[in-house]
Amino acid sequence: MGISKSDPIIIVGGGAFGLSTAFHLTRSGFTNISVYEKDDQIPPRYSAANDLNKIVRAEYEDPFYTGLTIKAISEWKTPLFAPHFHQTGFLHCASGDAPQKALDTLSRFRASAESNTQTKPHVIPLNDSNDVRQACWQLDGPLTGWKGYLNRFDGYAHSGNALAAVYRATQAAGVRFYLGQHGAVDEVVYVSTIHGRKSSGIRTKDGKFHPSSLVIVAAGGAVGRLVPELGKKVVAKSWSVAHVHLTDEETSALRGIPVTYARDLGFFFEPDPKTNLLKICPMGGGFINTDSKTGVSHAPDTLEESAFVPEHDEKQMRKLLAHTLPALANRPLVKTSLCWFADTDDSDFIIDYVPGTSDSVLVLSGDSGHGFKMFPIFGSWVLDVLETSQQRNVQWRWKQSDPNESKGNWGGDVSWRLGESKELSEIKPKILSKL
Ligand SMILES: Cc1cc2nc3c(=O)[nH]c(=O)nc-3n(C[C@H](O)[C@H](O)[C@H](O)COP(=O)(O)OP(=O)(O)OC[C@H]3O[C@@H](n4cnc5c(N)ncnc54)[C@H](O)[C@@H]3O)c2cc1C
Structure with missing residues (x-):
């Protein structure tokens, strides 16, 4: 694994994918996680998951997602998530x-x-x-x-309340949250190294630089502003x-x-x-x-x-x-x-490193309007990428943009x-x- 459990990790976006990631990383022993969210509250009003409810249905045209949802539904029935699953x-x-x-x-x-x-x-x-x-x-x-x-x-999940519950749980576990003007991220900052371009952290809209070993971008519909390399793929x-x-x-x-x-x-x-x-x-x-x-x-x-x-x-x-x-x-x-x-045009998620960043920027995107049901388990897939240094699941790999x-x-x-x-x-x- 390229990153150690005490290395500083920045997650951009306190919506569904960002919070689930903070939850799973903390649970597996990562100790230095900061979440940057542009709204001054969680659940954030910009998050697609800031809502009364989202459908949690297991049947998919692609059996791959059916299997995952069945797993997610069993996690929805565990104490942190169960109050929000109906x-x-x-x-x-x-x-x-x-x-x-x-x-x-x-x-x-x-x-x-x-x-x-x-x-x-x-x-x-x-x-x-x-x-x-x-x-x-x-x-x-x-x-x-x-x-x-x-x-x-x-059934369905009360998504706004589920976000709030995981926010409280991760905060209690030591995750730092920067909200509003201190949490709005302007750009991912890069430096040149002998191995190529690498991110050194982020700059928030208030002009401050925040260093990190890894930037995880989970910015929902605003992802293209921070990861322009995605082009028209998202x-x-x-x-x-x-x-x-x-x-x-x-x-x-x-x-x-x-x-x-x-x-x-x-x-x-x-x-x-x-x-x-x-x-x-x-x-x-x-x-x-x-x-x-x-x-x-x-x-x-x-x-x-x-x-x-x-x-x-x-x-x-x-x-x-x-x-x-x-x-x-x-x-x-x-x-x-x-x-x-x-x-995305195939409704598949993207959970992968941005090419040409020396594995210093990981993007969580392409929710395609069906990602919330995976909230209890989404972050475990991010953990898997960190542990194996690659996205093993072909469907979730980076999609090369054609200008x-x-x-x-x-x-x-x-x-x-x-x-x-x-x-x-x-x-x-x-x-x-x-x-
Ligand atoms: C109308 C609608 C219905 C849906 N119904 C379902 C459903 O029934 N079932 C289901 O499973 N899924 C459903 N979804 C999809 C689900 O809401 C998403 O899959 C999920 O919210 C994606 O999570 P995310 O973290 O990628 O994005 P979001 O939850 O949108 O979170 C992104 C966060 O990033 C923050 N952010 C963005 N830019 C910055 C920045 N520069 N600096 C700091 N923070 C930033 C935003 O403020 C936001 O809080 C639906 C979506 C929509 C729009």
């Missing part, structure tokens, strides 16, 4: 209007759930809307043409998120419902009992924010730029509610935002998503465009 089930359907692509994807997910020996006993086929109603009586809408399956092995992308504010009685009536997902309409979760908020996400091809000079998409710098959802997505969320919980279909949508993540590569078809080619990606500038409400 095994409510995953009701996975398509409506009668769903295009063939959505039906095909649903079939692949179902085949995955039914072929794995651990998930199979938990799968209930839902052959029509009556079956869906039997599986979840609270869904009292028409559910026109709905069919699919319910997988009781799955695309900052966002999806809409909105909530309906329920009464206490409505929240109680929906307690324990499964994560309800129609592939062509989007999904929602059981309401959060603390805030009475029911979260909805319409999915789709997502929104990108391409820099016209470089062709690379970056997450916007301010939260204000993402504090809305486009009209089309609002209509789709209302349609989902009209199908399932019609009493909520015309309610105001609150806490609307675009949530940014780091997308001549065109923007590509971000969204349309991804098997598990419907629709094309649009530019943020095309969908921004007029009032925000003037900011």
Whole structure:
């Protein structure tokens, strides 16, 4: 191993991948870890995981990720994580209007759930809307043409609370946190050595230099600003998120419902009992924010730029509610935002050293909108890279960027998503465009 357990290690980003890494490194005896986070709080408002809930489902089109999620789910049931994991089930359907692509994807997910020996006993086929109603009586809408399956092995995690729990645990274990103006990282600093370029640490936006032996960049949708070598291999992308504010009685009536997902309409979760908020996400091809000079998409710098959802997505969320919980279909949508993540064209993560840095910069990226479920175990894969000095898993290796590569078809080619990606500038409400 190139790095010793007492060497200073800097982790940039106090979101899901950064905190999980701090947790696993500390647990395996690393003693000199500092996390730099640009927000002044954890869970950070810029983190895609600063949220009420994220789906934790084991079925994947790629059995590699199914195996990993089964492992993650068993860790979700251990004392630190268990308060934040809710095994409510995953009701996975398509409506009668769903295009063939959505039906095909649903079939692949179902085949995955039914072929794995651990998930199979938990799968209930839902052959029509009556079956869906039997599986979840609270869904009292028409559910026109709905069919699919319910997988009781799955559920969701309260992601914001899980981040807060791991923050407290790692802080108690000696990890240092630098937040806000002291934690916002401007650049990874490099020096030339006889062996080539090597990072000597980072510079924060307040101008201070912080030395380290290893910089681990876990900056979510903002990764391209700190690791420009990724080029177009990682695309900052966002999806809409909105909530309906329920009464206490409505929240109680929906307690324990499964994560309800129609592939062509989007999904929602059981309401959060603390805030009475029911979260909805319409999915789709997502929104990108391409820099016209470089062709690379970056997450916007301010939260204000993402504090809305486009009209089309609002209509789709209302349609989902009209199908399932019609009493909520015309309610105001609150806490609307675009949530940014780091997308790759094959939906694989990147957990590898940045080439040409003498193994001094490790990047954790490409979460592709499905990384949170791995929160309890993600950091163990980083540990593995440090211990073996290489990424043994080919799927997570560095992806070489080609500067001549065109923007590509971000969204349309991804098997598990419907629709094309649009530019943020095309969908921004007029009032925000003037900011
Ligand atoms: C709408 C939506 C729905 C999703 N649903 C699911 C789901 O159902 N299930 C699931 O498993 N996953 C889901 N995900 C994906 C999940 O949220 C991500 O995989 C996960 O949050 C990725 O973790 P990360 O650490 O890479 O990024 P983040 O959690 O976004 O954290 C990155 C952190 O880096 C910080 N940072 C950035 N730049 C700097 C800088 N220069 N200096 C200091 N700090 C910096 C940010 O402030 C942020 O806190 C969803 C994502 C979105 C957007």
